[in-house]
Amino acid sequence: MLAVICPLQAQDKKPPKGHPSNAQKPNPHKNNAHRDGEIWAALIFATTEKTSPTSHEADKKTIAQLGKAFTGKSFQLLGEHTQQIFSEYESWVVPSKDLFLKIDSKGPTENNDGVNLHLQLWRDKNVLLKTDVILRKEPIYITGPKWGKGQLIMVIELR
Secondary structure: OOOOOOOOOOOOOOOOOOOOOHHOOOOOOOOOOOEEEEEEEEEEOOOOOOOOOOHHHHHHHHHHHHEEEEEEEEEEEEEEEEEEEEEEEEEEOOOOOEEEEEEEEEEEEEOOOOOEEEEEEOOOOOEEEEEEEEEEOOOOHHHHHHHOOOEEEEEEEEE
16 A cells, blocks of 8 residues: 555546435535545556556646656546545545545544544445545555556545
């Protein structure tokens, strides 16, 4: 697992019917819930095959960071999403039509330099990964499953 983050292009995809993220949830904005921050998540495809170059300036920094960790690979941004997170409310980041990231905020760290999160990476209706992390200003990179002729990388950043 590698900890770093990079932006992806926004996708208007929604989770499949019956997916847990479709459940009716209270609106934290109406309940004056404590906003813990805003996160940006991206889904990147890493492969040894040639891919289209990234078109966003912000992506170039992330791609350069990934290139240092995964030498010999090329990277393609598959999707990105920015989401506000609130204490005691789940948030769903939907970077692609197949992969979803569930984020449960456990609130700010003791010294208020980050946010305690519980992450779950879903593929359709199956959980691929569950972990607790402290998200600070530095992005985190989570290497995901093999995908086609490459591998998926999830990038998460506190903004």
